Amino acid sequence: MIDGIIGLYIFMLAAFTGYEVIARVPVILHTPLMSGSNFVHGIVLVGAMVALGQASSTLGTAIGFIGVVLAAGNAVGGYVVTERMLAMFKASGEKKR
Amino acid sequence: MTSPLSPQLAALLVNASYLLTAFLFIMGLKRMSSPRTAKSGVVWAGWGMLVATLITFLAPQIAGNYLLIVTAIFIGGLLAWWTGKRVAMTDMPQMIALYNGMGGGAAAAIAAVELFRGETHATATVSLAVLGGLIGAVSFSGSLIAFGKLQGLIKRSLRFRGQQAINLMLVVVALVAGGFIALDINSSANIVIVFFGLALALGITMTLPIGGADMPVVISLYNALTGLAVAFEGFVLNNAAMIIAGTVVGSAGTLLTQLMAKAMNRSLGNVLFSGFGEAAAVAGGEVQGSLKPIEAADVGVMMAFAQKVIVVPGYGMAVAQAQHKVWELTQLLMERGVTVRFAIHPVAGRMPGHMNVLLAEAGVPYDLIADLEEINAEFETADVALIIGANDVVNPVARNDRSSPIYGMPILNADKAKNVIVIKRGQGQGFSGIENALFYLDQTRMLYGDGQAAVSQLIQAVKAVE
Secondary structure, three states: OOOHHHHHHHHHHHHHHHHHHOOOOOHHHHHHHHHHHHHHHHHHHHHHHHHHHHOOOHHHHHHHHHHHHHHHHHHHHHHHHHHHHHHOOOOOOOOOO | OOOOOOHHHHHHHHHHHHHHHHHHHHHHHHHHOOOOOHHHHHHHHHHHHHHHHHHHOOOOOOOOOHHHHHHHHHHHHHHHHHHHHHOOHHHHHHHHHHHHHHHHHHHHHHHHHHHHHOOOOOHHHHHHHHHHHHHHHHHHHHHHHHHHHHOOOOOOOOOOOOHHHHHHHHHHHHHHHHHHHHOOOOOOHHHHHHHHHHHHHHHHHHHOOOOHHHHHHHHHHHHHHHHHHHHHHHHHHOOHHHHHHHHHHHHHHHHHHHHHHHHOOOOHHHHHHOOOOOHHHHOOOOOOOOOOEOOHHHHHHHHHOOOEEEEEEOHHHHHOOOHHHHHHHHHHHHHOOOEEEEEEOOOOOOOOOHHHHHHHHHOOOOOOEEEHHHHHHHHHHOOEEEEEOOOHHHOOHHHHOOOOOOOOOOOOOHHHOOEEEEEEOOOOOOOOOOOOHHHHOOOEEEEEOOHHHHHHHHHHHHHHOO
16 A cells, blocks of 8 residues: 555655644743644554454454553543643733633 | 445545544644644644544454454543643653653554564565564653653662663664564564563663753653654554654654753753763862852842842742742732743753743743743843742853853853842752852842742732832
């Protein structure tokens, strides 16, 4: 489906995209953004689901299960803490509470 | 159990949804990089994740184990939800490290499942699985160590002679074992186990010697590495969403790591391969002068009649949970017509931007908060610089003492203010263990005490001023 050279194209374009998207981020957002990108790589969940779904041996199933638990933790935890941090940023003029 | 759709249609649907997910992720990150749109950014990315997760149940590659998948998602998701909702803002950096480590571990687990399955793969695919597994496992164990250190579970930075050599050896042996797997020279399960054991050990020995002050840079680096590992496993599984999202995080995370290292005036190599914090602490010149204490009542009068006060908060303020009191004091001073600004060093708190999060939590609007470039010229016109819980980031030796380990680090020029008040628990040193010359200056006074109690006293003192 994604053969070698096409994969490299995707890789290169995605790498530039990642760089450009955050190239001008102000310092005040560094921590939330790190947390946000941490959430985004929680997409590993879909891979872990496929790995567990394909596993047939006991060992493979066990490792796959752990993988899905970890990946779900990455995705959900990453979302919750990012959302909590960003919810606190108030624009000037906006009143807290 | 088979999918109700034909495999071709299911695959098309899954891939189309992954495209939508990739779009939502990139737009979400873009929106997260501006304060005005940041809140909606994470929601966009969240929808992307939800779409991808749900549609993956239709993926034709999944042959069974549906119940196990759902169970695992609930276990991991609920645990993370529960901890994520409860964690204090001060502990955010180590929590990010923990969740990031879980992602790395998941990438390594995918690699392990694929390698143990041992179905014939092309060498290139197995190589990517091995490489992603190595990076993911290093990120997993390394992030756990980083978590342990920031959480205070691991107190000491373990260093011994020849540590770099041992790390290098581990890398080489792990790569050789990986090469054996990739080239199918010895494809027994044992070598896969040895390979992952080595990778996990490498993450531990790499992270243990790094001092707490450098930990944010390391966490950011592991974040980028996890992204890369996810992308590599995405190639193995032919999964475009993982390739795109993983690569985007890999490169964005690398840039973020560089920005952080630059803010601390440290190169990445320096962080990873030199022990800073404990080992270098003995270096640096002796400081002349004495520490001069002051009472809260006197500080109250001084601030009440000041034109301009600049508050320099540090991590110590957050640990003492004093940020709410500081905001109360600020409002009191502003009612009296005093101009108050907050000066934030790029690495104040435990990570760049962490202090902004902590002040935002207390309700400080962000137009009162200035970063280093904005505020440094203003210290000369400030009557009072109130240092609360900050130390190394206001140490003038970074400007003028070449022998100091923090020489060259950009600092806040609090020493240029007419009066400097330092709220400090005791006479200890900063995170880097370096004596602070600012505390010994003629215009500096020390207000000893717990941050929260000291600021409460200041509030009373300012209120007492007619």
